[in-house]
Amino acid sequence: MTPPRRLGPSSANTRSVVLDMVRSGGTVTRTDLAEASGLTPTSITRIVKSLLDDGLVIETGFSESTGGKRSSLLELNTSGRFAVGLSLDAGRLTYVVTDLGGSVIGRLVSPGIEEEGPGVDVVRIAKELGQLLVQLDVPLESVVGVGVAGAGLDLGAGAERLSLTATEWESFALNEALEPRIGLPVVRDNDAACAALGKYWAGRIPATQDFATLYMSSGFGLGLMVGGSIARGASSNVGEIGHSIIDIDGPECWCGARGCLEILAAPRAIVAAALADERLTRRLGLSSDEHKFRADFDAIARAAAQGDERCCELITDSARHLAAAVLSIVNLLDLDRIVLAGPGFAEAGAIYAREIRAFVGRYARTRVIHPVIVELADPGLDAAALGAATLALQSALTPHAAPAQIGAWESLSG
Amino acid sequence: MATDGNSIGLVVRTGEDGDALVDAVMRAIAVPLLAADLRFVTRAVPDLEAELRTYRLWGRVGGVAGVIVIGATDGDERLRVLTQIDMPFAALTRVAENVSYPAVTIDATAASRALVTFLETQGARRRLYVTSQSSPEPFPELIDGIDAPVEVVVTYDVRSESLHRAELASKADPIVMVLDEDEDAVALLDALYERGIPVPDAVSLICWSDSLLCQSARLPITAIDRHGREIGALLGAAALAAIHGVDFGAVLAPQPIVVARETT
Numbered sequence: 001m002t003p004p005r006r007l008g009p010s011s012a013n014t015r016s017v018v019l020d021m022v023r024s025g026g027t028v029t030r031t032d033l034a035e036a037s038g039l040t041p042t043s044i045t046r047i048v049k050s051l052l053d054d055g056l057v058i059e060t061g062f063s064e065s066t067g068g069k070r071s072s073l074l075e076l077n078t079s080g081r082f083a084v085g086l087s088l089d090a091g092r093l094t095y096v097v098t099d100l101g102g103s104v105i106g107r108l109v110s111p112g113i114e115e116e117g118p119g120v121d122v123v124r125i126a127k128e129l130g131q132l133l134v135q136l137d138v139p140l141e142s143v144v145g146v147g148v149a150g151a152g153l154d155l156g157a158g159a160e161r162l163s164l165t166a167t168e169w170e171s172f173a174l175n176e177a178l179e180p181r182i183g184l185p186v187v188r189d190n191d192a193a194c195a196a197l198g199k200y201w202a203g204r205i206p207a208t209q210d211f212a213t214l215y216m217s218s219g220f221g222l223g224l225m226v227g228g229s230i231a232r233g234a235s236s237n238v239g240e241i242g243h244s245i246i247d248i249d250g251p252e253c254w255c256g257a258r259g260c261l262e263i264l265a266a267p268r269a270i271v272a273a274a275l276a277d278e279r280l281t282r283r284l285g286l287s288s289d290e291h292k293f294r295a296d297f298d299a300i301a302r303a304a305a306q307g308d309e310r311c312c313e314l315i316t317d318s319a320r321h322l323a324a325a326v327l328s329i330v331n332l333l334d335l336d337r338i339v340l341a342g343p344g345f346a347e348a349g350a351i352y353a354r355e356i357r358a359f360v361g362r363y364a365r366t367r368v369i370h371p372v373i374v375e376l377a378d379p380g381l382d383a384a385a386l387g388a389a390t391l392a393l394q395s396a397l398t399p400h401a402a403p404a405q406i407g408a409w410e411s412l413s414g
Numbered sequence: 415m416a417t418d419g420n421s422i423g424l425v426v427r428t429g430e431d432g433d434a435l436v437d438a439v440m441r442a443i444a445v446p447l448l449a450a451d452l453r454f455v456t457r458a459v460p461d462l463e464a465e466l467r468t469y470r471l472w473g474r475v476g477g478v479a480g481v482i483v484i485g486a487t488d489g490d491e492r493l494r495v496l497t498q499i500d501m502p503f504a505a506l507t508r509v510a511e512n513v514s515y516p517a518v519t520i521d522a523t524a525a526s527r528a529l530v531t532f533l534e535t536q537g538a539r540r541r542l543y544v545t546s547q548s549s550p551e552p553f554p555e556l557i558d559g560i561d562a563p564v565e566v567v568v569t570y571d572v573r574s575e576s577l578h579r580a581e582l583a584s585k586a587d588p589i590v591m592v593l594d595e596d597e598d599a600v601a602l603l604d605a606l607y608e609r610g611i612p613v614p615d616a617v618s619l620i621c622w623s624d625s626l627l628c629q630s631a632r633l634p635i636t637a638i639d640r641h642g643r644e645i646g647a648l649l650g651a652a653a654l655a656a657i658h659g660v661d662f663g664a665v666l667a668p669q670p671i672v673v674a675r676e677t678t
Contacts, residue, residue: 092448103428103458108421109444110453128453131477135423135455137468305629346441350629357632376630 014039018047020398022057022076023101029063029071048074055080056100056397076100081144083396084129084184085198085389087191087382088113088150090218091294091343093125095132096385100393102201104386106136115291118172126181144396145185147388148174149194151217187395191215191384192239193230195341196223197394198387199377211337212329213377214241215384216344216352218294219262220322222329223387242266244325265321267297267344270314274300280310294343301347312351319352323359326374330360336370341377342384349376419479421453422653423472425465426484428458434596434625435642436484439506442646443482443653450654452479466495473499480504480657482649488512502659504652506645509666516652516662518645525638525670529620532672533562533590541583543567544592545576546622572598577605584616590678592620596627599635603677607632619677634675641668 014037021036022028034044051057058077062070078101087094095108110128113121133140175186189197192215199213213223222239224231231238242262243255250259263269271293274280281288284303286296304311326338338360340353357374364372377383424443430436444454455478459465469492472478479502483492486505493515496503504516513519533542542564569575576591580602583589593599599621606613613619613633621628624637645667655662 092444106455106457108453108455109448111448111451131421132455134475135421135472135477136457137471345626349626350634353630354634376626 014043015047015050016398018044019051019056019076022051022074023397027060027073027075029073031071033074078103080142081396082138082142083144083389083392084133084146085194085385085387085392086125086129086146086148087194087385087388088148089191089343089384093128094382094385095129096382096389097132097136097138098386098389098393100397102198102386102390102393104382105138106132107382107385108132118174118177122174122177122181126178129182140183143184145187145392146178146182147194147391147393147395148178148186148188149191149384149388149391150174150188151191151219151221185392185395187391189230189236189388189391190221190223190239191217191342191387192221192223194223194385194387194391195377195383196225196339196387197230198383198390199339199341200225200228201387201390201394209337210333210335211339212333212335213339213341213383214322214326215342216267216322216340217342217384218268218344219266220325224333241325241329244328246321246324261321261325265318268293270300270318271296273314273317274311277310284311297344298347301344304348304351315348315351316355319355320359322352323356326356327360327363330364330366330372334366335372336366337373337375339375339377345376419477420451421455421478422447422650422657423468423478423481424454424456424484425468425481426456426458427465428460430484434623434627435640438625438642439484439646439649442643443650446647446650446654452654462491465492469495469501470499473501480653482506482653486511486517502656504649504656504662506649507664513664516655517664518648518652518667519664520645520667521669525622525640528638528670528672529592529622532620532674541565541587541589542592543576543579543583543589545569545572545579545598546594573601573605576602580606580611580617581609584611588616588618590618590620592622594622596621596623596625596635596637599637600627600631603631603633603635614677620672624673629675631677633677636675636678637673638670639673640670644668 018033018037021033025032030041030044030048033048034041037044048057052059055077057074059072060075061073063073078099081100083098085096085098089112091112093110093112096104097106098104108128129146133143174188179186192213195215196213210226215221215223220242222241224238243253243257243260245257245259246261246264247259251263252258253260253263274296275286275288284299286299300311301315304315329335330338338356340349345352353374353376360372360374361367424440426436426440440456447454457468459468469481472481481496481501481503483503483505486493486507488511493503507513507517507519509519509521511519542562544566546568567575567579572593572595576593576598580589580591593602599619603613603619606617611617619635621635621637624639628635628637648665648667652662
């Protein structure tokens with residue numbers, strides 16, 4: 001049995017923790033909450049009243065009698081608030097709107113950020129977001145915030161450095177540009193971390209289970225969930241697995257090092273290898289247009305999934321490099337679950353999963369102690385957007401578990 | 415009337431949006447729409463009433479140029495409402511429906527026929543169970559011709575029931591099991607592995623809908639590819655035809671095939 005989580009009654013995060021207990025518990029009573037939190041019944045009654053007043057929790061009936069007065073059953077009021085998640089990607093923008101329970105009520109897919117600059121894209125995003133909420137009949141005031149998932153480094157102070165595929169976004173302060181246009185708080189994290197958080201929240205994975213999400217879009221990222229929270233590091237930039245050095249004498253990477261995973265195995269590298277083969281280029285109708293490399297990669301991955309021998313070789317080579325990087329992570333952190341997510345796995349994810357599973361199963365130091373589960377997130381294309389919505393929900397509902405950079409948000413208690 | 419919108423809309427019933435085929439279709443629809451510089455908006459709703467309310471809302475607030483209707487039938491209330499609000503539409507329908515709009519049609523018997531044909535090519539004549547939350551039409555009629563004892567099990571607890579029957583059967587003759595959902599098939603495969611029941615020697619496993627989960631399972635699972643990607647691409651093209659008033663007719667979706675993998 002899980003021991004009660006002792007909380008100080010004056011803790012600023014007490015309400016947040018109690019609300020999270022209601023969320024993860026499904027249906028609970030005040031007595032359950034008192035036992036789980038270690039708070040007095042009086043404190044719980046006061047906190048639950050404030051949650052009921054704010055429409056975050058509802059009473060759904062009564063527990064069975066055990067001889068005394070029957071207890072009220074409490075649940076999260078899932079339709080009381082909504083959150084938006086946005087995945088910024090070169091190929092497409094994906095917006096997801098969820099209710100408080102994390103269930104998706106609507107989506108929007110629109111063209112990616114590949115061609116326009118951030119100044120133009122932010123205006124478009126604000127317009128699309130407003131239109132989406134109208135089309136889903138979701139009042140703006142019921143939205144707790146917008147989570148944004150994107151590749152690249154967090155530079156702090158609202159600025160970020162997105163991946164090499166969108167250099168114009170370097171140092172662009174997305175939060176500051178978007179918030180005034182949409183009238184909602186914006187929180188951003190990298191796509192891998194968002195995908196991990198989405199898996200944790202929607203998949204109801206217990207906080208005691210640590211796992212990593214490996215995200216492939218134009219490059220690679222790793223989101224690490226430890227104790228129910230995203231591991232953040234010194235500057236909120238944990239997970240730059242794309243720049244793990246796989247071959248010290250390998251080709252020079254744009255980051256300055258040699259033989260990085262990204263330069264050897266990311267979609268751009270696979271497309272470059274395919275384009276060197278004229279016959280394959282013709283057969284697949286590859287465009288060789290720099291702005292369309294993701295479409296070219298999808299064509300190669302699709303052909304590999306359908307058994308095309310040359311494409312299988314290319315994807316398998318990429319998967320073997322990725323497997324080597326994953327093995328290092330598994331050995332370093334003693335993980336027993338790796339989730340593969342992101343649009344890069346949408347076509348040939350099975351090949352990647354198979355190679356990584358085989359490699360880790362064969363060489364992980366802990367293989368005699370426990371297996372390592374390697375699974376594909378489904379659907380891969382929405383994982384980051386769903387996680388970004390979760391980030392917004394978590395920031396508003398359970399700021400005790402949210403990263404420091406968004407802890408400054410005011411909770412719904414105001 | 416909202417033909418000046420920049421989006422194509424689709425309403426999906428809650429519960430169906432987790433179905434592997436529906437997910438594949440919805441993912442693929444976006445591709446031709448994005449290529450035409452359009453957006454793709456989807457809304458999950460619990461029932462028909464909510465679906466109709468959504469269409470009326472879209473007609474009122476604008477932004478949606480046309481919609482894609484899933485599972486349209488003759489006399490469908492949804493098509494009547496869409497016509498009433500002057501909203502262009504395309505639809506996914508069964509072959510038998512009387513279609514006068516851009517449509518992609520599915521032969522409802524094709525997946526069952528593909529499965530029966532596949533089973534007949536299997537050398538061993540094994541007992542076949544189908545565990546499903548609802549009996550997959552018209553499978554029961556088609557399996558009459560199979561030269562093997564067959565049982566269709568309808569249960570709400572697919573995982574427990576299928577595992578129980580697999581354990582019983584593994585002590586006697588080998589069996590083939592067909593499961594509707596990819597997640598159930600993967601869960602059964604894992605459970606059989608943990609109990610030391612060999613797949614496919616004791617239990618062959620087939621999933622009704624192919625997906626990445628089937629393909630990436632511990633043993634890649636034999637599954638019926640119902641061509642969700644191709645259907646989605648066709649539906650996207652049908653929607654474009656609908657909003658531009660271009661003749662599209664009714665296009666038959668590609669026939670499902672059984673993709674044999676390591677569980678059979």
